[in-house]
Amino acid sequence: MSTASQSYYDRKGLLATLGRDGLLQIILIANTIIMLAPIVIMVFSAFKTTPQIFQSPFGLPDFTQIGNFIKIWSETNFLRYLVNSFVVTGASMVLILTLGTMAAYAIGRYAFTGANFILMFFLAGLTLPLKLAIIPLFMLMRDLSILNNQLSLIFVYTAMGLPTTVFIMTGFIRTLPSELEDAARMDGASEARIMWSIMLPLVRPAMVIAGIQNVVPIWNDFFFPLVFIQNDDLKTLPQGLTTFMGEYTTDWGVLFSGLTLSAAPIIIIYIVLSKQFIAGMTSGAVK
Amino acid sequence: MPQLRMTGRGLWITILIVPPMAFVALFIVYPIISAFAYAFFDWQGLRRLDFVGLENFHTVLFVEPYRSWTLNAFKNNVIVFFALMVLQNGLGFILAYALWRELPGARFHRIAVFLPVVLSTIIVAYLFKLFYHPLFGVVNISLKAIGLGGLAQPWLGQSGTALWSIIVAQAWHMVGFPTLVFLAGMQRIPGEILDAVRMETESEWVKITKVVWPLVAPSATIVFTLLFVGAFNWFELPYIMGGLDGSPFGSTDVLGLYFYRTAFGNVSAGQQDFGLGSALAVLIFIFIALVATVVTVRLRAREIQI
Numbered sequence: 079m080s081t082a083s084q085s086y087y088d089r090k091g092l093l094a095t096l097g098r099d100g101l102l103q104i105i106l107i108a109n110t111i112i113m114l115a116p117i118v119i120m121v122f123s124a125f126k127t128t129p130q131i132f133q134s135p136f137g138l139p140d141f142t143q144i145g146n147f148i149k150i151w152s153e154t155n156f157l158r159y160l161v162n163s164f165v166v167t168g169a170s171m172v173l174i175l176t177l178g179t180m181a182a183y184a185i186g187r188y189a190f191t192g193a194n195f196i197l198m199f200f201l202a203g204l205t206l207p208l209k210l211a212i213i214p215l216f217m218l219m220r221d222l223s224i225l226n227n228q229l230s231l232i233f234v235y236t237a238m239g240l241p242t243t244v245f246i247m248t249g250f251i252r253t254l255p256s257e258l259e260d261a262a263r264m265d266g267a268s269e270a271r272i273m274w275s276i277m278l279p280l281v282r283p284a285m286v287i288a289g290i291q292n293v294v295p296i297w298n299d300f301f302f303p304l305v306f307i308q309n310d311d312l313k314t315l316p317q318g319l320t321t322f323m324g325e326y327t328t329d330w331g332v333l334f335s336g337l338t339l340s341a342a343p344i345i346i347i348y349i350v351l352s353k354q355f356i357a358g359m360t361s362g363a364v365k
Numbered sequence: 366m367p368q369l370r371m372t373g374r375g376l377w378i379t380i381l382i383v384p385p386m387a388f389v390a391l392f393i394v395y396p397i398i399s400a401f402a403y404a405f406f407d408w409q410g411l412r413r414l415d416f417v418g419l420e421n422f423h424t425v426l427f428v429e430p431y432r433s434w435t436l437n438a439f440k441n442n443v444i445v446f447f448a449l450m451v452l453q454n455g456l457g458f459i460l461a462y463a464l465w466r467e468l469p470g471a472r473f474h475r476i477a478v479f480l481p482v483v484l485s486t487i488i489v490a491y492l493f494k495l496f497y498h499p500l501f502g503v504v505n506i507s508l509k510a511i512g513l514g515g516l517a518q519p520w521l522g523q524s525g526t527a528l529w530s531i532i533v534a535q536a537w538h539m540v541g542f543p544t545l546v547f548l549a550g551m552q553r554i555p556g557e558i559l560d561a562v563r564m565e566t567e568s569e570w571v572k573i574t575k576v577v578w579p580l581v582a583p584s585a586t587i588v589f590t591l592l593f594v595g596a597f598n599w600f601e602l603p604y605i606m607g608g609l610d611g612s613p614f615g616s617t618d619v620l621g622l623y624f625y626r627t628a629f630g631n632v633s634a635g636q637q638d639f640g641l642g643s644a645l646a647v648l649i650f651i652f653i654a655l656v657a658t659v660v661t662v663r664l665r666a667r668e669i670q671i
Contacts (some may be wrong), residue, residue, distance in 0.1 A: 177385035184381035214399035236390035298485035
């Protein structure tokens with residue numbers, strides 16, 4: 079490269095010097111830094127004392143200092159919130175996958191009058207913002223005497239999860255071949271037996287997609303616990319976090335480690351299963 | 366025998382279909398229909414009193430101070446929507462285009478761009494609230510470190526910057542979603558079309574505007590609609606970062622927050638009004654449904670089928 083051609087590139091500007099792929103590469107790297115920096119700062123700060131955070135907010139901490147975490151573990155209800163989130167999310171997921179598979183199987187596998195109407199009935203729930211129906215939901219939960227009870231959350235999450243689950247799984251179940259079923263039917267197997275032993279194992283991939291699509295918003299939800307749950311012992315993690323953040327406003331080390339502890343489970347699962355996560359969470363939008 | 370088989374099958378289908386339908390009917394359909402009915406009554410706390418017709422709607426739209434609150438929240442929602450359209454969906458499109466070229470490290474970049482999406486909104490809200498702290502937050506500390514200390518300010522504490530600071534946090538949280546939806550749309554463009562275009566033009570700009578963009582229109586319709594619905598019932602971030610009353614001075618108030626405050630606000634202060642809250646919910650709901658339907662139909666009509 080002579081100096082002459084060097085200056086020629088300079089005149090053409092950044093794009094010519096780097097090539098368009100170079101420019102795109104810079105955009106990607108810059109974006110990745112912006113995406114990761116807040117999370118890295120959060121995790122680093124979790125291992126610092128409050129004065130250390132203020133003095134060197136970007137410095138590498140001593141990762142053996144786990145005083146903040148011990149404080150959270152022993153002084154707050156964090157563990158209880160975590161268990162509550164597991165219970166509510168777990169129960170909702172079992173119900174969503176069971177009921178969703180039942181409905182999708184009936185719609186996708188049998189030709190009967192009204193099948194299309196029933197599918198439409200489920201799909202109608204897809205884009206309606208249920209948040210706006212919170213007043214009637216609140217009254218309904220009160221009338222069912224399950225306000226301040228985890229059942230209220232489990233029921234709402236189950237209902238919210240069913241439309242996408244039925245949608246994803248009906249589409250998938252329709253693509254499955256019917257030869258196996260017909261053969262089993264000839265051999266005299268009952269419909270329940272065919273569903274359980276032959277079809278369900280084939281449906282598993284769609285269940286994983288539907289499961290991921292529902293588990294993340296349910297695990298992360300804050301709005302419904304805010305309205306339905308008052309008792310501190312019943313709070314879920316995102317809701318408990320607000321209590322906790324309110325108590326430790328000046329102890330930033332503890333605040334950051336609370337955020338880190340709350341984020342850790344889902345970040346770890348996401349990094350391990352990123353491909354399934356991305357497919358699951360964007361599947362409703364990518365047809 | 367066929368008769369018997371039919372009834373057995375009918376019963377089996379009923380067993381499969383009724384429980385899931387009951388859940389959706391009881392916890393989605395019934396509450397949404399009731400939300401409309403509730404708006405026509407006068408309420409005292411949790412007690413329903415008289416039928417008042419359209420009075421609740423009239424109050425939230427035309428009677429002060431409700432009128433100003435409604436307009437202010439709506440105005441802020443419009444700002445939020447257009448800002449996120451550029452920041453979240455616009456950046457998402459550029460990032461998707463960059464990822465699509467499969468440059469070295471693309472896999473890693475894809476994992477990174479979607480990582481914030483899996484975090485709880487509450488975590489994001491508190492994280493950024495700490496970052497925006499006027500004295501100790503990393504935003505101001507960074508500005509001072511690079512010699513731009515003059516730009517340091519109480520980001521969430523003044524009405525000029527508060528809403529925008531929350532919007533930036535929202536864009537950081539969710540930009541990965543449109544990115545990956547756009548990317549999926551680009552990956553469905555057949556190779557032959559791209560080869561043909563490559564023969565025709567060298568210009569990257571022509572390629573993007575005349576080929577890629579029209580062909581990812583279905584993805585665009587989806588991300589626009591979801592952003593619209595999401596922006597107009599935005600709640601968690603402004604609730605945590607700006608507070609229930611949209612402080613400072615209502616600058617971070619949005620419809621979702623205003624609706625929640627009207628319905629469930631401070632009970633002891635007598636601010637709980639299910640009638641006005643329901644009227645607001647119905648208005649927001651109709652607005653979202655109407656615009657989303659019109660826009661979706663219009664965008665769909667412009668889409669090109671591959």
